[in-house]
Amino acid sequence: MWFISWLLGIVILGIFILLLLIIKGFKNPATPHQLPEDLPFQVNEEFIPTEKNKKLYAWWIPVDENAPTIIFIHGWGRNAQRMLTYLNRFCCKGYNLLAFDARSHGNSDTDGHTNMLKFAEDIISVADYVNQKTKSKNIFLIGLSIGGAASIYAASIDKRIKKVVTVGAFARPTTVMTHQLKQHHIPYFPVIWLFYKFIKIFQHLDLEAIAPVNNIARSESLFLLIHGVDDVVVPVSEGKKLKEAAGSKAKLWLIPNKGHSDCHLEPGFWERLLEFFQTENTKQ
Numbered sequence: 001m002w003f004i005s006w007l008l009g010i011v012i013l014g015i016f017i018l019l020l021l022i023i024k025g026f027k028n029p030a031t032p033h034q035l036p037e038d039l040p041f042q043v044n045e046e047f048i049p050t051e052k053n054k055k056l057y058a059w060w061i062p063v064d065e066n067a068p069t070i071i072f073i074h075g076w077g078r079n080a081q082r083m084l085t086y087l088n089r090f091c092c093k094g095y096n097l098l099a100f101d102a103r104s105h106g107n108s109d110t111d112g113h114t115n116m117l118k119f120a121e122d123i124i125s126v127a128d129y130v131n132q133k134t135k136s137k138n139i140f141l142i143g144l145s146i147g148g149a150a151s152i153y154a155a156s157i158d159k160r161i162k163k164v165v166t167v168g169a170f171a172r173p174t175t176v177m178t179h180q181l182k183q184h185h186i187p188y189f190p191v192i193w194l195f196y197k198f199i200k201i202f203q204h205l206d207l208e209a210i211a212p213v214n215n216i217a218r219s220e221s222l223f224l225l226i227h228g229v230d231d232v233v234v235p236v237s238e239g240k241k242l243k244e245a246a247g248s249k250a251k252l253w254l255i256p257n258k259g260h261s262d263c264h265l266e267p268g269f270w271e272r273l274l275e276f277f278q279t280e281n282t283k284q
Contacts, residue, residue: 072100151164166226169234230257
């Protein structure tokens with residue numbers, strides 16, 4: 001009997017240690033950065049208030065108070081510098097531009113563990129800032145990975161967001177996290193199951209309730225969903241699920257031979273995005 005009790009204790013301890021390692025592993029890196037020199041546009045460095053009295057570090061590039069604004073949202077563990085290629089491509093195209101560091105990223109305030117909901121809350125806070133700075137009611141989003149998933153959720157609850165481009169967005173947070181954990185041979189039950197229980201109880205977060213696939217149809221926005229066919233971080237099936245849930249309000253662009261972070265290298269990529277913002281005014 002003592003042997004069974006001892007063995008059970010070892011198993012429980014192992015599960016507990018593994019759970020702690022998973023929680024630690026899903027804590028994003030926060031990399032401070034500086035505004036690059038010799039940019040081809042003038043940048044105003046701003047600190048924007050968001051949830052829980054936190055501040056978001058942002059690059060605000062205004063051109064006209066009557067022009068639409070494009071908000072750029074980076075991915076997990078990145079910051080506004082990830083969006084420099086996008087800013088360079090959209091500068092001088094007639095849009096106000098704003099890139100920011102999500103909470104616990106870059107130069108923004110820290111706020112515990114990062115999750116998709118916090119990204120979405122930050123997007124809405126930035127939209128509030130844009131409304132104070134401009135007269136135009138047209139706000140567009142370009143979000144990468146979790147930034148794209150959060151953009152979908154934000155658009156489902158904020159009617160100011162008219163158009164959304166996502167690159168490598170997931171349909172369900174749990175699908176991607178389970179996929180990543182199983183790549184490390186971690187069993188779903190009881191370890192991954194306990195991890196999701198931890199998120200629900202201690203982070204007060206219902207991952208299924210905020211899943212983009214369950215919210216995209218509620219949005220009045222138009223979507224351009226971009227996904228690399230060879231994406232190994234967020235499987236291409238996630239993009240297909242989003243398109244199916246969105247119906248006629250979304251277009252899905254699957255790019256062959258591209259993965260999670262290189263879709264922007266596809267010929268015609270920038271022209272496709274610009275055309276979407278300029279002419280995509282009806283559901284198709």
